[in-house]
Amino acid sequence: MESFVTLLVAAMMIIGSAFSVIAALGLIRLPDVYTRMHAASKAGTLGSGVMLIALGIYSGDVGTLTRSLAGLIFFLLTAPISAHLLAKASYAVGYRMSDRTVVDEMSSGQGDN
């Protein structure tokens, strides 16, 4: 049982850091700020959340596990809010989308958002 928990924590650490690398690669490779937001706020949050859960499980303490779950829920609540605010601000100020963007649904109703 103990070795199972250790192996689970090891796997969760590697999965979480792999998600962080994928988010960083998306941040480098994607064409504009709106698509980069996808990578940073989804994969990045998932990566750090999985590693926090791994820390909670590895400590073997209910209090620590509860705190790490609370931290994960906090990140899951705040990451979309900050990404939404940043996207809205940069769209309102007029930062352009990439040339490869297929559709911009906010372009017609720019005044009433």
Added chain:
Amino acid sequence: MNGVQQIFEASVYIALGLLCLSFVLTVVRVIRGPTLPDRVLALDMLVAVAIGFIAVIGIKTGYSLYVDIAIALGLVGFLATVAFARFILERGQASANTKDAANNATEGNQ
């Protein structure tokens, strides 16, 4: 049990190496820009990578107190991103070309 321990220690170092790689890639995005929202987004991502670092270091050393530091860092990162978003909104219109916008931003700071 010994083999499991070896796998665990190896995976700690693999995770630290992967986190270092993602940190460097995110810093490249902070430096290259090209616009202010890109840099703010990359700083937000840096906070997430730092939280991952703190979690792995906490597992490595066995101090569960690192969870509290990670939560505090997440709160600070969220507030910083919200404040930067307000700043981008207040700063006003970007130039038509994003390349020009980046140049204006760097010149405006100096």
